[in-house]
Amino acid sequence: MNRSTEPQEPLIPYFGVFDLFKIGIGPSSSHSVGPMRAAEAFLDELRDSDLLQHVKRVQIDLYGSLALTGLGHQTDAALLMGLQGETPDQIDTDTVATKVAAIRESQRLTLAGEHPISFRETTDLVMNRRTVKGMHPNTMHFSAFTDTSPDSPAVEATFLSIGGGFIHREGRTGMAQEKCSSEVPYPFTSANELLQHCEQHQISINELALANERTFRSHEEIQAGLQRIWTVMQECVEKGCHTEGILPGGLNVERRAPALYQSLTQRTEPMDRDPLCVMDWVDLYALAVNEENAAGGRIVTAPTNGAAGIIPAVLHYLQRFCPNVTDETIERFLLTAAVIGSLYKRNASISGAEVGCQGEVGVACSMAAGALTDALGGTPHQVEEAAEIGMEHNLGLTCDPIKGLVQVPCIERNAMGAVKAINASRLALRGDGKHFVSLDRVIRVMKRTGADMSARYKETSRGGLAVNISEC
Incomplete structure (x- = not known):
């Protein structure tokens, strides 16, 4: 029998001690650590598509609990820091407030720490404060627009923050690190x-x-x-x-x-x-x-x-x-x-x-x-x-x-x-x-x-x- 047609054993993920215990930033693993990691993963997708340097605008839509309690849980700050290339385990927690204030004042951020773009929080970070039937309660959708694609996303991705800083990319059976x-x-x-x-x-x-x-x-x-x-x-x-x-x-x-x-x-x-x-x-x-x-x-x-x-x-x-x-x-x-x-x-x-x-x-x-x-x-x-x-x-x-x-x-x-x-x-x-x-x-x-x-x-x-x- 051709090996490609043989039934495959279901892959059961292994969760070890360094998956359950992750060094991060407060106040919430699902609302700040997870979104920051999702932003990091989205930047990786932009790099893999050779589009990072061509991005003119990024829009993030939040749904469910992320939208309803995201401001109290500092999801907005976590996403801004994540888009700038910061990671939960390495970011200097004492500098977050200053960096976020600078982005809001200038209405610009440096994507992945290397590519400046405009970022207007009122339009580019959308809190959809409603319960979306059939959607995971911690859902975020990223869209990146370029000069050649100003009205429709050149790259888009939906991530779920599933607790404890774990994230899942919709459309994939698992993350690469599993x-x-x-x-x-x-x-x-x-x-x-x-x-x-x-x-x-x-x-x-x-x-x-x-x-x-x-x-x-x-x-x-x-x-x-x-x-x-x-x-x-x-x-x-x-x-x-x-x-x-x-x-x-x-x-x-x-x-x-x-x-x-x-x-x-x-x-x-x-x-x-x-x-x-x-x-x-x-x-x-x-x-x-x-x-x-x-x-x-x-x-x-x-x-x-x-x-x-x-x-x-x-x-x-x-x-x-x-x-x-x-x-x-x-x-x-x-x-x-x-x-x-x-x-x-x-x-x-x-x-x-x-x-x-x-x-x-x-x-x-x-x-x-x-x-x-x-x-x-x-x-x-x-x-x-x-x-x-x-x-x-x-x-x-x-x-x-x-x-x-x-x-x-x-x-x-x-x-x-x-x-x-x-x-x-x-x-x-x-x-x-x-x-x-x-x-x-x-x-x-x-x-x-x-x-x-x-x-x-x-x-x-x-x-x-x-x-x-x-x-x-």
């Missing part, structure tokens, strides 16, 4: 398959994850990458603990982490007089990260920006309050967290615009709970149970940010998610891993719940707290 699960030694598409591998080969979940990652990188590269992620998380907490002021956007939300940090570091009574003081520290770590995120600072998606404080908070708890924690412990934590996150990414969603905040804070809580359990010596079955508990008690969590800003209730919600993750881990570690609802089942339920959830509660700012709280 890896395939069939390449790794321990492929899995469910928690049940994951546990079967662990039992059959007598390995932990973090050992399985490391073996899979070594398909694509050396052990030394993996270690360096994981330590870089942890370093950025620590820097984010440190900056958040020492930066005072009011968060941008108009809600006049005051940063709370600096005052809380001062209060905790100045306490003189022994901690055993107030054992719940540990919870105050966990709250601090989460608040510090998400206040930095809300201010547009340097963030690690974990798995999204809106939920970026949970995993760093639990990691800081692990390092500060648990015994015998080393760099290797931190690496094991991140590897296990990514495995759990990949199950949600593959089988449900990590996008608040698709399934509500259960897909962001809920998934991050589940990842942190399972990873903490692994780091503290839990069995694979206990890890799976902790991850299930973390999601089970976040089912139905809505995404209803006030004024479209990743501030209220998002910042506090991370503190609550971090504490819940620690509790879920403790519950699992005190059991034998046997439980009634499996992780696979709770992921399916989360997906169905998101599908049933009204669009008003999925990052549109048209329901819930977003319309029932005064902005005064």
